[in-house]
Amino acid sequence: MVSALAMLALAAMAPAKPAFATEAKGDLDLQLRLVETVPGRGPAGPSMTGVARIEVLVEAFRATGGVELRVLRPNGSAWTVKTRPFTTRDLAWSDRGGEPLEPGADGPSIRVRGAIRTTIAVPLEGAAIHEIVVAVTGLVGGDPIATEGVVRAVLGVPDNQPVDDGAFANFPLQREK
Amino acid sequence: MRRVVLRLLGAAALVVATIPAHANWTASGQMLYQHREWDATGFTGTLTNLPVRFADVEVVDPTKAGGKGHLAWGRTDANGNFSVAVVDSSTRSKVRVRILSQTTQTSDLFVKVTNQSGSVYAGNSSDYSSHGPSTNVNWGTMVAQAFGSAEAFNILDLCVYGADFVKAQSGSRPSSSKLVTFKWAFVGGVTVSTTSGNTVTLRDTAGYDDTVILHEWSHYVMNNYSKSSNPGGTHYLSDCNEDPRLAFDEARASFFGCSVRRLNGWANSNVYVRTDGGSGPGHALNGYNLETPEQYACQGDTSEVSNSRSMWDIGDGTATNDGTAGIDDTPPDALSLPDTETWQVFTGPIKNATYVTGESFWDGWFDPTVANGNSAAMKDIWSSSTIEFFQDAFEPNNTTVSATLLNANDPAVHATYFYDANGDGKGEVDTDIFKFNAVGGQSYTAQTLNLLSANDTNLEILDTNGTTVLAWNDDRSAGDKSSSVSWTAPRSGAFYVRSKRASGGFTIYGSYDLKLSTP
Numbered sequence: 001m002v003s004a005l006a007m008l009a010l011a012a013m014a015p016a017k018p019a020f021a022t023e024a025k026g027d028l029d030l031q032l033r034l035v036e037t038v039p040g041r042g043p044a045g046p047s048m049t050g051v052a053r054i055e056v057l058v059e060a061f062r063a064t065g066g067v068e069l070r071v072l073r074p075n076g077s078a079w080t081v082k083t084r085p086f087t088t089r090d091l092a093w094s095d096r097g098g099e100p101l102e103p104g105a106d107g108p109s110i111r112v113r114g115a116i117r118t119t120i121a122v123p124l125e126g127a128a129i130h131e132i133v134v135a136v137t138g139l140v141g142g143d144p145i146a147t148e149g150v151v152r153a154v155l156g157v158p159d160n161q162p163v164d165d166g167a168f169a170n171f172p173l174q175r176e177k
Numbered sequence: 178m179r180r181v182v183l184r185l186l187g188a189a190a191l192v193v194a195t196i197p198a199h200a201n202w203t204a205s206g207q208m209l210y211q212h213r214e215w216d217a218t219g220f221t222g223t224l225t226n227l228p229v230r231f232a233d234v235e236v237v238d239p240t241k242a243g244g245k246g247h248l249a250w251g252r253t254d255a256n257g258n259f260s261v262a263v264v265d266s267s268t269r270s271k272v273r274v275r276i277l278s279q280t281t282q283t284s285d286l287f288v289k290v291t292n293q294s295g296s297v298y299a300g301n302s303s304d305y306s307s308h309g310p311s312t313n314v315n316w317g318t319m320v321a322q323a324f325g326s327a328e329a330f331n332i333l334d335l336c337v338y339g340a341d342f343v344k345a346q347s348g349s350r351p352s353s354s355k356l357v358t359f360k361w362a363f364v365g366g367v368t369v370s371t372t373s374g375n376t377v378t379l380r381d382t383a384g385y386d387d388t389v390i391l392h393e394w395s396h397y398v399m400n401n402y403s404k405s406s407n408p409g410g411t412h413y414l415s416d417c418n419e420d421p422r423l424a425f426d427e428a429r430a431s432f433f434g435c436s437v438r439r440l441n442g443w444a445n446s447n448v449y450v451r452t453d454g455g456s457g458p459g460h461a462l463n464g465y466n467l468e469t470p471e472q473y474a475c476q477g478d479t480s481e482v483s484n485s486r487s488m489w490d491i492g493d494g495t496a497t498n499d500g501t502a503g504i505d506d507t508p509p510d511a512l513s514l515p516d517t518e519t520w521q522v523f524t525g526p527i528k529n530a531t532y533v534t535g536e537s538f539w540d541g542w543f544d545p546t547v548a549n550g551n552s553a554a555m556k557d558i559w560s561s562s563t564i565e566f567f568q569d570a571f572e573p574n575n576t577t578v579s580a581t582l583l584n585a586n587d588p589a590v591h592a593t594y595f596y597d598a599n600g601d602g603k604g605e606v607d608t609d610i611f612k613f614n615a616v617g618g619q620s621y622t623a624q625t626l627n628l629l630s631a632n633d634t635n636l637e638i639l640d641t642n643g644t645t646v647l648a649w650n651d652d653r654s655a656g657d658k659s660s661s662v663s664w665t666a667p668r669s670g671a672f673y674v675r676s677k678r679a680s681g682g683f684t685i686y687g688s689y690d691l692k693l694s695t696p
Contacts, residue, residue, distance in 0.1 A: 020407070020409040024451075024481065162326055167296060170301055173208070174319065
């Protein structure tokens with residue numbers, strides 16, 4: 001089931017045949033898609049845990065080497081698991097067409113106007129709407145380059161999003177304090 | 178007699194029908210949305226409450242399903258206030274108002290914001306319980322919150338400002354046939370914004386990317402009022418060699434969107450910025466300043482950044498709210514013209530262009546139907562990005578009689594394919610002819626270098642008679658549209674290099690260097 005979802009996500013993120021212009025990209029561009037949020041085996045509640053599986057697509061305008069991913073919180077601090085920084089290791093990268101890539105000594109590289117993709121599993125701690133920042137860095141001709149993206153994973157709490165009744169996407173208004 | 182009675186009855190019925198209905202009660206309040214303030218570095222961390230302007234207000238009985246619960250329609254005003262007269266003599270257990278992200282209750286405004294399923298956003302008030310038939314209800318000031326719902330009203334508000342910008346140019350807001358629909362959801366699965374026809378599909382994280390919203394909205398405007406030849410697809414701000422059709426259309430969208438902000442005097446109107454939508458300060462991904470030529474510096478009209486800067490500078494002046502008040506930013510120029518000048522180019526001559534590119538804008542500017550003039554200032558502005566839609570120093574060298582003398586091994590000469598026979602600023606197809614005195618038995622190489630603005634050269638060596646082609650070259654190599662032709666003079670005498678645009682492509686102008694050399 002998970003792999004089927006992942007395949008669907010991959011298909012959805014595959015660059016579509018251009019019918020109209022898309023947003024202008026920077027030299028390094030990142031697209032993230034939350035594939036699923038899987039609750040852990042522990043009890044529900046404030047201390048519940050889980051995993052967010054995120055599809056990552058990195059595109060580059062110039063040849064970019066030494067690509068690395070880091071997972072951060074919105075304030076720029078490291079993502080932690082049991083107070084230890086979480087790192088993405090041994091990621092399986094593939095090219096735009098899905099062919100597996102052999103990582104170089106300094107990590108995967110992206111050719112000119114190329115793209116690579118992977119899926120990361122980010123551990124979640126606590127029932128909350130988790131805002132996950134994925135930062136990607138690389139080297140272009142020896143110069144560092146970076147960008148980031150954000151996804152939100154909902155674990156064990158209402159998602160606070162409008163409720164679609166088929167005609168309207170309803171949400172409550174707050175009285176001004 | 179019967180006919181007379183029927184007519185009288187009919188007239189009486191008409192009078193009754195046209196008497197304004199008596200309202201039993203009034204629903205009132207104010208609707209605001211949270212706006213995330215931003216600058217060139219991303220979000221500032223400040224949330225500001227702004228009025229939801231000209232949005233539909235519906236008074237409903239939430240205990241009734243679907244349309245049966247509808248009680249009255251109204252709309253918010255420019256300050257987000259609403260006062261809706263409700264004709265309803267029933268006592269109801271609950272009544273509420275909901276503010277919709279659409280503008281059907283404003284006769285000349287056609288904007289809709291939906292989620293990806295097509296459902297309009299509806300901000301619901303609290304319920305007023307046990308409502309009597311003549312009890313007025315004021316819901317006070319209500320606020321749509323960021324990160325999920327307020328974004329819909331931010332998009333709506335920018336579209337309203339956009340509609341008023343169009344009105345400032347054309348005299349009226351876009352009509353009902355030009356209804357614009359923005360599809361956006363906080364969790365909608367959309368990672369890249371696009372526009373097709375009158376529908377904008379906005380990236381999930383772009384709900385507060387005001388310049389992206391206005392950029393996409395500008396594509397919609399141009400789809401309706403102008404013409405686009407944009408082939409679409411992925412493109413990069415760094416790319417100095419974009420397809421000229423894409424480069425112009427994307428530039429126009431950024432320029433036009435920022436012009437909405439400039440007309441309203443908003444801060445950072447000169448900045449286009451994308452964010453990742455993350456909470457808290459910062460989160461800018463990329464963007465550019467339309468007044469800073471160093472950033473994403475390119476030469477020629479095959480850069481969306483260069484094109485947008487050139488158009489922006491036409492209207493940029495000391496009054497622009499760009500953080501440098503009192504200064505007409507680089508390049509300083511004599512122009513600070515109203516947006517109507519560019520608007521009439523977009524909506525006039527550009528529509529007749531075969532391929533819409535930067536050349537179309539230039540020619541449209543000087544087209545007799547527009548005749549915007551200001552030739553010297555326009556040259557100054559465009560030259561700052563080495564966009565040279567004007568004659569080079571050697572014109573008219575279109576014939577062997579008027580050919581420019583070229584000496585072998587002199588420094589390369591800089592030339593343009595642009596001829597303006599009547600001097601009106603609008604160009605024509607150009608052929609440049611250079612004369613050189615060859616020595617019999619000597620080999621010569623003529624080549625074009627440093628092509629700009631999607632140029633594609635073709636070189637020919639002509640015999641002394643000026644017509645016989647002795648050697649020629651179109652593309653130097655696959656993927657390189659410059660030309661290089663080597664030839665050995667059969668005798669001493671005058672020969673010619675004829676330089677012209679190769680056939681095909683989407684443009685007719687372009688810059689290049691020409692060099693004649695011997696081994």
